[in-house]
Amino acid sequence: MATLSVAAILAENARRRPDTTALVEGDLRLTFAEVWHRALAQAGALAGLGVRPGDRVALMAPNTAEFPVAYYAIAAAGGVVVPVHLLLSAGEVGHVLQDSGASLLLVHPTKGGTGRAAADALGVRTVTLGEEFDQLAADAEPLPSYVTRAVDDPAVIFYTSGTTGVPKGAVLSHFNIVMNATVHAFDTNDIRADDIALGALPLFHAFGQTVSLNSTWRAGATLVLLPRFDAARAIELMVKEGVNTFHGVPTMFVALAAAAQDAEALPELRVCVSGGASLPVAVLERFEAAFGARVHEGYGLSETSPTATVNQPVFGTRAGTIGHPLWGVDVEIARAEVESRVELLPPGELGEVVIRGHNVFSGYLGRPEATAEALVDGWFRTGDLGTKDEDGFLRIVDRKKDVIIRGGYNVYPREVEEVLVRHPGVAQVAVIGLPDELHGEEVCAVVVPAPGTAPDAAAITAWSREHLGRHKYPRRVEFTDAMPLGPSMKVLKRELRARYADRP
Incomplete structure (x- = not known):
């Protein structure tokens, strides 16, 4: 049986480049060896709390050092990470906990009230990140290494934003996540081990988690966390820490382009990636003019780990497009009105974007009907309308429902x-x-x-x-x-x- 764990991303860095700075948050600076040491201690604490391989552990934290350490601790213990969105109400958090079958909630003190209220109502145990969890980790026997998992075992369950109603849990395997991070790090854009990336995207979301956290660390590069996005503060931090890589959503690019006018100094950015929503060409032009850096727009969904396509240097970039599929991924255009099968269309025709490859999820947790609707003939139907031109560049035109x-x-x-x-x-x-x-x-x-x-x-x-x-x-x-x-x-x-x- 082939085995693989997301935890290997951090474990291998601790082995290969133990003294490289992995994580920066405020005055805190941790090497890969230090982050892995903390993660193994926390994994020991999780095992002591009864977390067994395959158990779901909910994680509710902002972009502070506690998030990546706990994330890798859960993976190391063999658990399944269930990231919880920070803006949810107690009732909505309750839905995620109940639907995922989480046995434990790790919650940051800033979200303790909401998280605890939701967990208490369901009888789910809560542990507060920081002092409480650190003490449990100090008292526990650290795991000697990470727990082995099968490649197709669940690693993370992302709750989709629910633009179509009740949020569903998209189940991603260790294979899905490790492959998406690896392809990002080595085949997509020019990522280097001495890069320094800004972690401003929420880590509880697929884009921030895969592209900012996992891909940066897969490449052995440094992640600088920004717990709360503010454009002026982001520019200051990027200059101070020598950040050369920025991942963001269009609203961030809008704010950064505006803030650049009043900034005393600007970072020298080499790699900028936009995703999460369509980036208007006017915004891309404004940002590129202000920072002198090219923006590579990409596209993906929680169900596709998330990245499916991105503008890549190997193919050239084209503003207003989402570039080409990732290495090992097929993205095509299918007839939108035919839902029972996938009927591919020739270049230039408008239809539904369909995806197949190593990035496609296992299915929606406990929802076989929804899974069967989404996975047809070996393809994932995205619900987005798009086109593919003669050069293979893809464009998203709109959501089918919009x-x-x-x-x-x-x-x-x-x-x-x-x-x-x-x-x-x-x-x-x-x-x-x-x-x-x-x-x-x-x-x-x-x-x-x-x-x-x-x-x-x-x-x-x-x-x-x-x-x-x-x-x-x-x-x-x-x-x-x-x-x-x-x-x-x-x-x-x-x-x-x-x-x-x-x-x-």
């Missing part, structure tokens, strides 16, 4: 957003379809105004009319101070639709 049908014409919100974000009064925009008696659906733009501007709804409509087809431009423009964001920093369009549907 397409607006106005008067019988399809309107793709992303296309409208790409245009509107170029308006000087628009900092951020989300385009949604709202019920309309005459046209079935009407195009509505929800705008966060640019700082120091007070754009007028009629003026934005008039401006967009000049830049968009007659069926595409927004007849309605609404303003908001901030977008509702999901766990992966994606704009929750269903919340916007609910908010504005009843307004005249």
Whole structure:
């Protein structure tokens, strides 16, 4: 039986480069040997608490040193990590604990109230990270090494952001996660062992966990944690620590490009990766101009470990695309309306993005019907619409469920957003379809105004009319101070639709 563990990523670094700095958080600096030593001590504590191979352990912590140490401790003990989103209510945390069958919750003191309330209601044991867990680790016999797991054994269960309702647990194997981290580190972008990456993406989310934490450490590079993202603080920290690698979501790139104007110094960035949501080309251009660094946009989902495609130097980069599939992964376009089988389309045609490869998950925990709908003919159906051009570059056009049908014409919100974000009064925009008696659906733009501007709804409509087809431009423009964001920093369009549907 072939065996593999996510814990090997850290264990091998402790063996090969024990004295290299692995982790920086504030004044704390730990080498790979020190992080692994702590993880084995905590794994011993977990075993003492009754955690057995295959048991689910929930982890609720911000981007502080406690997260990666506990994450690798759970893996070393043979447990399955269940990351918990930090903005969930006690009831929502309860759903994750109950649905995953977690036997233990490791919670950071800052989230103790919410975490404990959820766990207590279900009779799940809680241990607080920091003093309590450190004491248990000090009193325990550390594990001599990590517990062996089969390659297909579950390693992590990610709860999908629930844009379609109740969050489901996507089960990822040790093979899924180790392969995604390895391919990222050695085949995708130019990652080097002496790189220093900023860990600003939430580590409880697949993007931050695989790309920032696991891939950085798979390459033997250093991770600098930023517990709370603030653009000015991020720039200061990157300059101070010599960070040359940045992974972020579009909202972070927007904020960094704006903050760069007032910064005393800027970091020399060599590798920048964007994912989590579509990056408007105007934002990419603004960021690249400010930092003098190329942005490699990629695409993935919790169900695909997460990365499926990214702009890679080997193929050249193309703004507005999500590049090419990762090494060992196939990404194609299938006929969207045929759901019972996968019918691939030729280049240039619009259809549903489908994925197969080492990154595709085992299925949704305890939901065989949902798994059967998602995994068809050996492919994972993403629910996203896209195209693939003659050169193999992929583009995401929109979510299948977000397409607006106005008067019988399809309107793709992303296309409208790409245009509107170029308006000087628009900092951020989300385009949604709202019920309309005459046209079935009407195009509505929800705008966060640019700082120091007070754009007028009629003026934005008039401006967009000049830049968009007659069926595409927004007849309605609404303003908001901030977008509702999901766990992966994606704009929750269903919340916007609910908010504005009843307004005249």
